[in-house]
Amino acid sequence: MELQERLKEVWSRIAAAARDAGRAEPAVQLVAVSKTFEADTIRLAIDAGQRIFGENRVQESQGKWPGLKAETPGIELHLIGPLQSNKAAEAVALFDVIETVDREKIARALAEEMKRQAKVVRLYVQVNTGLEPQKAGIAPDDTAAFVRFCRDELGLAIEGLMCIPPADENPGPHFALLAKLAEKCAVKKLSMGMSGDYETAIAFGATSVRVGSAIFGAR
Numbered sequence: 209m210e211l212q213e214r215l216k217e218v219w220s221r222i223a224a225a226a227r228d229a230g231r232a233e234p235a236v237q238l239v240a241v242s243k244t245f246e247a248d249t250i251r252l253a254i255d256a257g258q259r260i261f262g263e264n265r266v267q268e269s270q271g272k273w274p275g276l277k278a279e280t281p282g283i284e285l286h287l288i289g290p291l292q293s294n295k296a297a298e299a300v301a302l303f304d305v306i307e308t309v310d311r312e313k314i315a316r317a318l319a320e321e322m323k324r325q326a327k328v329v330r331l332y333v334q335v336n337t338g339l340e341p342q343k344a345g346i347a348p349d350d351t352a353a354f355v356r357f358c359r360d361e362l363g364l365a366i367e368g369l370m371c372i373p374p375a376d377e378n379p380g381p382h383f384a385l386l387a388k389l390a391e392k393c394a395v396k397k398l399s400m401g402m403s404g405d406y407e408t409a410i411a412f413g414a415t416s417v418r419v420g421s422a423i424f425g426a427r
């Protein structure tokens with residue numbers, strides 16, 4: 209199957225999962241994860257109509273996205289990988305949404321950069337729902353206080369929560385936990401679900417799913 213056919217299949221499976229969950233189709237957005245793929249490959253997805261993309265590295269993104277964004281107005285680029293505070297300036301300049309805010313230092317660096325660049329980047333807090341030591345994200349128990357800190361101390365509007373469940377576990381309970389935390393924090397958006405489990409995530413209330421290999425192929 210060609211990339212554009214795989215993309216269309218993902219769109220239709222998202223629509224079907226949204227319908228099954230009794231939700232309006234536009235309530236679930238696709239973030240097409242294009243990490244490791246070249247601009248020419250990404251352009252095929254753009255030509256098919258995809259506009260929201262996710263990347264996990266700032267430096268890699270700087271090599272391909274300024275050009276792609278200049279070619280096509282209306283691209284929305286999400287950072288879905290860990291961010292170091294020394295890359296905050298570059299991240300604020302290039303990305304429209306940063307999904308991986310997970311500690312005070314990075315939240316402060318982003319607040320400063322947004323002010324300096326007079327640019328608003330939409331922000332999500334990453335939650336380490338499985339408390340995995342090797343994984344980024346704030347602990348579930350600390351999430352509400354961290355979201356409050358971002359809002360009250362730094363004036364950052366946190367739009368959503370994001371999680372990556374442990375690879376070897378049933379993701380359902382992790383998606384349920386993220387949805388519960390979002391409600392507790394009065395945060396509206398939920399970024400959860402990848403190629404292997406995006407339909408499950410939609411059933412648990414995902415407002416965006418991050419799908420890479422099911423569209424672009426194996427990395």
Ligand SMILES: *Cc1c(COP(=O)(O)O)cnc(C)c1O
Nearest residue numbers: 241264288402403418419420421
């Ligand atoms: C790579 C990546 C994805 C996409 O994973 P696939 O299994 O290829 O769909 C989603 N979220 C994050 C944070 C990623 O790094």
